[in-house]
Amino acid sequence: MKVFSTVLILIFNFNIVAKTIVIDPGHGGDDHGAKRFLKLGKKKVLIAEKNLALDLAKKIKKRLEPTHKVYLTRTVDREVALMDRASIAEKLQADLFISVHINASSKKKPRGFETYYLDNHKDSAVKKVEELENNTGTFEGEELIIRQILTELLISKTVDTSKALARSIHGQVHKQVGRPYKMINRGVKPGLFFVLALAKRPAVLLEVGFLSNSKELKRMLSSEFQDRYAQAVADGINQYLKTKK
Numbered sequence: 001m002k003v004f005s006t007v008l009i010l011i012f013n014f015n016i017v018a019k020t021i022v023i024d025p026g027h028g029g030d031d032h033g034a035k036r037f038l039k040l041g042k043k044k045v046l047i048a049e050k051n052l053a054l055d056l057a058k059k060i061k062k063r064l065e066p067t068h069k070v071y072l073t074r075t076v077d078r079e080v081a082l083m084d085r086a087s088i089a090e091k092l093q094a095d096l097f098i099s100v101h102i103n104a105s106s107k108k109k110p111r112g113f114e115t116y117y118l119d120n121h122k123d124s125a126v127k128k129v130e131e132l133e134n135n136t137g138t139f140e141g142e143e144l145i146i147r148q149i150l151t152e153l154l155i156s157k158t159v160d161t162s163k164a165l166a167r168s169i170h171g172q173v174h175k176q177v178g179r180p181y182k183m184i185n186r187g188v189k190p191g192l193f194f195v196l197a198l199a200k201r202p203a204v205l206l207e208v209g210f211l212s213n214s215k216e217l218k219r220m221l222s223s224e225f226q227d228r229y230a231q232a233v234a235d236g237i238n239q240y241l242k243t244k245k
């Protein structure tokens, strides 16, 4: 069965040129990202964005591997600076960079999936997401200004390709995950995420769903959801690569 499905994948993707893709599971180590306790049966379990992001990133990698060279910025639970995540992409001369994150809100109700690419915007809700994901505590004064200039330069270089990649992945996630699970489609959005700027190549940041929404979190923890989500992301990437030729 496994051989059969591998052959099918190869036939389906035969006209896609192999690319180098870096998948970046957000956070790690002491940086948990979003976290909360969730009641599972009688137990209260601590759920952290870093772990869920790693599980999903590994599954995405597995689905892209038959066609592409795929690397993770971390394979275990350890802290990796945003700069180091970017240098991994640079060293490998990666074609694409995909950062995986789980959203959170101070309210219980917000839910849904969204996809970001690097660009300027005036959306105050997006600014809150940026604060969470850019929160590394190391950018101050001049360094911050230099990073902002770097970001401006990179936007003009990568915005078209990143936007197309974001739309392709988001479309597949909507079709294969959003619709069947009746998730809210929060759209493809511009955002100023340092990890996307530093990556210096077509890059997107995925916010899979809301950890702060109990129903959505339980769903994201299921292997069925994770498998479907990973497949959707892989299909979105391959679709983008096909149309780009």
Ligand SMILES: [Zn+2]
Pocket (backbone or CB within 6 Å): 026, 027, 033, 034, 049, 100, 101, 102, 132, 133
């Ligand atoms: Zn995150």
